[in-house]
Amino acid sequence: MLEVRNLHVSAGGKEILRGIDLKVNAGEIHAIMGPNGSGKSTLAQLLAGRETYQVTDGEVFYEGKDLLRMSPEERAREGIFLAFQYPVEIPGVTNAYFLKAGLNAIRKHRGLDELDAMEFLELLREKLKLVDMDQSFMNRPVNEGFSGGEKKRNEILQMTVLDPKLAILDETDSGLDIDALKIVAEGINKLRRADNATVLVTHYQRVLNYITPDHVHVLMDGRIVLSGGKELALELEGRGYDWVKEEAETVQRTST
């Protein structure tokens, strides 16, 4: 579904990603872990089409297409979804309008009829329950005055409504209390199918108590330095990131 090859990315002249290789197949959940500043969010945002970064080398293929040539909206319409680490507040636009506009743009692209207000409300009612959000949230301006947890749940709500093929979650688990974390994890698990995939970008192992990844990758200094199965996450939780760093440096020294 997604293939990242030797991806090099800079921002403001500084290289942030220094050769990423990553392959995500349909039906898989990948966790990308790593310390602060390792480039996790850059990777997540770049995949969604953020234009503030420069790709200096490498390629990204999504369902066989050159992802880097697609606009953010094309990516969304083709099934990519990014849950933002810091969801943006948009005064003057209601949450309902925002979500309906996105959903209908995607449906139109897929050759489906656009939903009218009633059909949309029907769909919404069911999804709101899933993330334990009150309907009143839909008439409020997008994310304005939402608590941190409400913003994250709002991201998951959007994800379940838009029903992406590839969901990228950028630290959606950060800063959540245990109840909100469970809701978020449940939302992700419910979406899991054989024909879609999830990339979970996270700083903490905690969320992996509720979501079982197929692959865990450790991102450090702009490179994936270690990949493994779900047990790698537990090892990181117990031992921290320092040993990975040392190991990675050893590998690099011996290979050069």
Added chain:
Amino acid sequence: MSQVLEERDHYLSSFERFEKNGAARGPSWAHRIRKAAIARFADLGFPTTRHEEWKYTRVAPMAKIPFQPAGYEPDRLAPGKLARAAFLQLPGCRLVFVNGRYRRELSSLRLLPEGMKAGSLVAILDADPEWVEPHLARHASYQDHAFVALNTAFLQDGAFVYVPKGTVVEEPIQLLFVSASPQEATVSHPRNLIVVDRDSQAVIIENYVSVENDVYFTNAVTEIVAGENAVIDHYKVQRESDQAFHVATLQARLDRSSNFSSHSIALGGALVRNDVNAVLDGEGIECILNGLYLVAGEQHVDNHTRIDHVKPHGTSRELYKGVLDGKASGVFNGKIFVHKAAQKTDAKQTNKNLLLSEEALIDTKPQLEIYADDVKCTHGSTIGQIDQDAMFYLRSRGMGSEAARSLLTYAFAGEILSRMKVEAIRSQLDHLLVTRLQKGSQAEETS
């Protein structure tokens, strides 16, 4: 200098003809006012950018055009064209003016509440001038403002609305000003007087439209008088032709415990200057001034407002928002004067601007002058661009970039509409705004 004199002389000789051909109707006191005003205009001349109040608005290109007094132009007003002008669907009475002259056959005066008057100013000047004498040209001063002086000199027709005491006029009163000048560039000077007596309530809409993309000049003055406890909700919607010049002054005189709100929407015109002035001449008055200007291309729009807090316990809330695209330029100049006696004044003034292009320009100057010592006053202004984080957020959910840009612009401008009390007006303006923004984004996508 000789050029400046020539421009002024054009209006002076035009005034002589105006006097001779009998158009200057009404009682002798009205004509004395006209003569005083033209004398004042002769002294003032057209303002230049050296004049502090006209620093960023150059009227020289407009002053150079030898505008002729506008005629009726009935041929240009096929009913279909008139119907396309907004708000015709509104309930309530509608006074229609073509090139500044009242047109009874186009107007619809429904059954008015007892004692209420609504009609042509020139008719009332002819028939019952005592109705307007206490107020006409007594509030909008022509001493320092050349365009008010010019309007007053050519004072003839416009709307006169009188709401007697204790009367609630439920339906909005629409004043529709249609301009058409197919042959030569023409000028009209609509003059409106709206008097709402004590304990009464009215909604007034001034709607300025054109039927074709003609070159003309509208120079309007509206005086509003609110009696004690009166509630006035005033809307001005300006959608002149892209080649038109529009200069207007709204002067409101507010009495004790009255409540005045003004919503000024500027969408059209090549050069637009809007003055909104309110004098809070009584205790416990609430005054709300909202404004929205949405300009593109090479349009220029200048909003000057002035609120005078004269007596104690007055509240004023002012919010003007501007959206400027292309090479458009704008001016906001808002003054709040808190006079010495106006203790416990609570005044808040805000101007926010959204620049959609690199070449759009705004000069904003909020000003407070406070002579009382126990007041609460704040003011501020902002200038910003479309929020790129919000753009990315919308696009990442599937919205196209132009649709996202329109939506964010709409959200910015919509705050002004959301403050309008009359739903029928709000929803029609909302529709107008959406159409306008869609048109803008389509033009860009095809270019």
